[in-house]
Amino acid sequence: MKITDVRAIQPVGKNSPPDWRTSLGQILVAIDTDTGLTGYGVGGGGLAGIHVVKTVLRDLLLGQSPEDISRLWDEMYQSTLAFGRKGLAIMAISGVDLALWDLKGKAEKVPVVSLLGGQPGQLLPTYCTVWNTRDLKSIDSHAGYKLHLGKVSNAGQQDEMIQAIETARTLIGPDPLLMVDAWMKWTVESTIAISRAIEPFQIDWIEEPLSPDDLAGYAQLSEQSAVPIAGGEHEFTAAAFTQLIDQKLHTVLQPDVCWCGGLTELIKIYKMANRVGLRVCPHRGAEIWALHAIAALDPHPLAETGRPWMTWVAGQSEIDGGLISVTDRPGWGLTFDEQSLELVY
Structure with missing residues (x-):
């Protein structure tokens, strides 16, 4: 399994859900793979966090296997070290990390708790x-x-x-x-x-x-x-x-x-x-x-x-x-209907 895309959004326009918590800079991260599986995670950092995902973390992750999450975390941390260590860079990494865990659960057909x-x-x-x-x-x-x-x-x-x-x-x-x-x-x-x-x-x-x-x-x-x-x-x-x-x-x-x-x-x-x-x-x-x-x-x-x-x-x-x-469905057990949400990446 290889990562084919890493997407991040923060819907703050007319389609923004009422409980999206834009005040906390909440972002949604989606990681797509060549198997058709997509993992989802929520991070922070708002539009700045999205910029970190799109311009730094995405390029680092493309083509990699999502399975060794610990190694990928270390690589993401190192890639943001000059402007990160705390704050929005770590919030952005959080969303990616959670999406990777969702993928791992879905790939193994078990919930994250397992x-x-x-x-x-x-x-x-x-x-x-x-x-x-x-x-x-x-x-x-x-x-x-x-x-x-x-x-x-x-x-x-x-x-x-x-x-x-x-x-x-x-x-x-x-x-x-x-x-x-x-x-x-x-x-x-x-x-x-x-x-x-x-x-x-x-x-x-x-x-x-x-x-x-x-x-x-x-x-x-x-x-x-x-x-x-x-x-x-x-x-x-x-x-x-x-x-x-x-x-x-x-x-x-x-x-x-x-x-x-x-x-x-x-x-x-x-x-x-x-x-x-x-x-x-x-x-x-x-x-x-x-x-x-x-x-x-x-x-x-x-x-x-x-x-x-x-x-x-x-x-x-x-x-x-x-x-x-906790659900027994694979990954986090959540279902994201991206089309009906009309979310813009």
Whole structure:
């Protein structure tokens, strides 16, 4: 089997699906082969990421066998080293890597979860991310909930956030997990203060309170926060996660498989974390790209859901009673009808 074409799109015009997430620079990568099989993956980087795929990665991959994914990943990384290492180049590689794994599963006629040593069909618990406490009154039952909060600019805002977290715990009751997402908008001081105030509410983690570049700040939080710290959503490659793991800067690691380098890197991150007893809970884990890895590699599986995702793609895993399962269809198990989507490459 040889690669005959590598395509990348970001539909941002009149045909753009409503849940395409152009705000996150989401791109779709398709890899065609001489056997008629096409593999699909989602990456990031927007139009700049598409440029990387079309002008660098495509030329590198044409005519090659898609089977040795690890070798191809290393070649893609090396080819983008001068302008990559992190950010949009790795996001572009992520989409290509995921498409290669889709091809591998389709060629072997097995789902990706089986390639990783797992079993399709097992039920995995989910947690739902919400943007205000009102949403907690209307969503279905899940194993846990994560409250997305904003910036702390003054003591008044800090008190409001603490009150919102207490309200969330009251609404969901004592049993479900409860997490808080600060999305890189807090300071070391406000995080420590809030963590101590919300400790009685049984909070499982505070997610990304600081910039991912503030490693010194995270080191301080690892010693002084009263609540476990989660992060890694905006980190790239297993090599970068090595520092987070070695220094134990996060209790929970949250790589995004569509950004961090694809499934190839997520596997490495899982192996490193499992060796030292750190938890991995991938960002957007209920989306199919990470779900197969969670099912196969995670000793304590938990998959994040929230906003609708690519509802126009057939073959999605559906949540029922707070549980989600991985398909037994080959590859990712998704069906892309390119003609009906009217996508332009």
